[in-house]
Amino acid sequence: MDDRNEHIHDENEPERGEDPAAEDPTTEPERGEDPAAEDPTTEPEPTEAAEPESDLGGDEPADEAATVEQQAEAQEPTAEQPEAARPEDPRGPQSPAGDEAPTEPIAAGAGAGAGGGAAGGGPAAAPPPRRLLRARQGRVLGGVCAGLGRYFNTDPVFFRIGAIVLTLIGGAGVLLYLAALLLIPKEDSVAQTAVDGDSVDGRSRALVIAGVAVLLVIAWPFLLGGGLIIWGLVIPLAVLVAAGVLVWWLVSGEGPSGDAGDIARRAALGLGLLVLCGIVAVGGAWAAAAGGEAIVAALVIAAGGAIVAGAFLKPVRWLILPALALAFSAGAVSAAGIDLDGGVGDRYYNPGSTVDLRDRYELGIGELVVDLTDTDLPAGDTPLELDLGVGSARLIVPDDVCVATSADVGMGYAGVFDADNEGIDVDFDEQRTAPPDRSRLVVDAEIGVGELLIGHATSDFGEFEADFHDGRDRLDNSIDRGMNTGCDSR
């Protein structure tokens, strides 16, 4: 028995010498326990001795089951090989199968890929493991949804819709996307790692973990505090970034592609240009409203000439948007008829007699109140002009005074007793007549942006007046806009 065993040992020695696993001393006694190993005719093949499942203890059925299971595992990635070997997959031919898969914690099915490689007998037959990566092709932002779509063999639009919905109903979509951006490796970096032979070092992994931890610390108030913060902070920020990217795309032609750094750079440039346009627009509007419309027009013409000259010499496309902002803002001010000559603030006029009554009341920006309840107007027509740039103008008249109104509101609302009109370029005209012994106030109003209200005083007008003088918030119940009672009946 001993001789035979020794003889068997001698026969197998060169073959096991070819298989490194057969030299493992731990497998030696187990094979010795296997009854099949005692029969020289049923000598196990060296490949069986090399299989790790031989550690199960030499039980024959268990060995067979393990072998079948292992073969099934080896077959599974082979069926997915066409997907894993897509042309855009950087792991393709240059990435040895199973080399990196065990080192990547996010890899799905990496163990199967490695096992399949060993059972297949060589790297050429081993399919690359399927990994979740941020895709380069077809991405919109960081390639997270495109990578998920590729990994699950699904249209990435579904993941994008899910991210947007999660963002809108509480903001979790943004946080999950940021976490995925940190955790899921980029396709390019993995391909470069495969080429260079480097692996993700502990420092990078620690940085990622720290980033996710910081993100969670920052995120939990958002998740708990919920939607208001998200709606008030994250959504406007996202809109700003999108606006910046859009503006820069319109100006330079550089779309929302590239990595996060490129997108951030373009968003910053676009937002900077937007801020510049905002400053130019506000300055141009203020200058036009202050009487410098001709100067603003000259500046716009000069900018247009520079852009035309640049088209032949050196294009200055960055100048287009600021020039348009200047032209549009000045044009809007001119179209609305805004005039800042009357100053800025709230004005309250309460003439006690016709001597104190002016022909014209004007205000640039603010609230203008002309209270004629204490004014004894003479019989016949009394002209009155109201000129307001931006704000609210209120005219309070006695009950026995007829009012004939001609109002031009650039953008806003005109309410004269029981008639009103609103919108853009509002032209309100109501020429009422009065009996010969009655007073008729002929109002000519110019409102740029805002509202014009004409009516009688209500019982709460005293409170309104007190609040006005004290600078408190005022209730909008000071004017009774019933009938124009001083006029002839229609």
Place this chain on the structure above:
Amino acid sequence: MRQPVTSKPDVPSLVAGIAVLVLGLVLLLDATDAVALSFAVLAPVACAAAGAILLARGLTRGR
């Protein structure tokens, strides 16, 4: 004999410059009371200017 270098103008810039010039002229006419500018006038002019710029930019993209 040196051949003259013929460089094509940047069409989007050319169209945008002309549009800005037109807007400036409209503003100047309003400032001199030659025309009474209102939103009914400004809105079509502004939309036409912006549309012309976008159209020029879109049609010349990739050339």
